[in-house]
Amino acid sequence: MNAPFLQIRDLEVAYGRICAVRGISLEIAEGEIVTLIGANGAGKTTILRAISGMVPYTGSIVFGGMDLHGVPAHRRVALGIAHVPEGRGIFSNLTVAENLSLATWGRRDRLGIKADLARVHALFPRLAERAPQMAGTLSGGEQQMLSVGRALMSRSKLLLLDEPSMGLSPILVRDIFRVLREINATGTTILLVEQNAHLALQLAGRAWVLQNGRVELTGPAAALAGDPRVREAYLGG
């Protein structure tokens, strides 16, 4: 039997004495889009941070058959995990082009990098126009494009996205979600954290609903979207 693409077992994360994630297990197959939804403080961001290696955790995270325990964050990027962090994490003191270029750290395939840059520019033409500009001068939506574009530059196999729709106009949100679908069609597995549960459940195949660091519900996204408990708590009735 094939090992699952991403397998999380009994994940626990604490910040000091605050337990943010209390024993979560989940599996994701290659090529899936999976979403994590839940109220503020449910532990969604923390799970993504554990996967990308930004916080210490107990339990196991196995990616592509390899236990990530003790693998530092920057090596996980090389293994194929890209993380678009909450609040974008743009380097404001670098240009747009430099932000994109930095994400190819460790890659030596010049042609591949060039092709990926062309792809990002095709997905987000605005980033091509703004290439020499300091990233801090971009609008919020443009910074979000840059943050997603940057994650694409690392040629990841698994894309972790933390609230990519935050602060964006409905049109931009639609654009970003269209891009996510395209990225997924090229073979990238996506783990999406979203406040906009409507959209997330439309895009994803499966979903997890978290509460207080635990899994509340899980199942096919379409089924959860029809579940009265989810409708009431996350979809506004």
Add this chain to the structure above:
Amino acid sequence: MTYLLQQLLNGLQLGSIYALIALGYTMVYGILQMINFAHGDLFMVGAFALFVAASVLGLPFVPSLLLAMIATAAIGVLIERLAYRPLRSAPRVSAIITALGVGLFLENLVNALSPYPKHVPTLLSNHSWVLAGVTISSIQIWIIVLAGILVLGLDLLVHRTKVGMAMRAISWDRTTAPLMGVPVNAVISLTFGIGAALGAAAGVFYALAYPIIDPYMGVMVGWKAFISAVVGGIGSIRGAVLGGLILGAVEILVAAFLPSTGRDLVAFALLLVLLVLRPHGILGRPRPVKA
């Protein structure tokens, strides 16, 4: 007029040395927002490493310079690894006190190994030429040209390479940089290594011009270089160079035209006045607030 030109040339020589040291302060501040108060002592270590290379090992100038830079870089990296890294998320005052302690440790270590001042052997034949009434020596040319090359090289590294990009990214947001695949600790080590190597080069140049070296030579020069970095705008590479050149020129001119006891007074007064007028230094910018 020629007297003024002569003094400006001498100021350029001293300023180049300050600039090289100031770069180390500014690079470490840029990446960690920390003042490495042991940095002036790395300048001294560089001068002593030159002494060992030239006098004990009998190497000629260029290999001695390289050896001094490499050895001091290794010490700089080691200091960061052992003394500063464990304190990286501690309150800033702890890191500052540690840095002061590391500086005292280096001074006393060298003092224990070499209780008497040392005389660095003559490594370069010293010619001088008179151009339009201004005397210029071959040592002056070596110092100014080599310092210029090192400064340009560093500027290219920081602004034109991926490593430099990573340094700037870490300076902005150290927690997000690893998500780009950047090995943050390795880049920080490299930053300390380069800063220490530049400080060592300054120590070597200083010892060429003033060949008697002692374990405390880095104290006052270190303060002056620190002032240079602050005057230029700490965190700014070009600011450190500008600040170093300004301080070198001011000091030499004060010594030339005023009682020489006023030299350091003017340097420190310059710092105080400038900090009132431009708290972020000449080329420094107030750090924009992170979104």
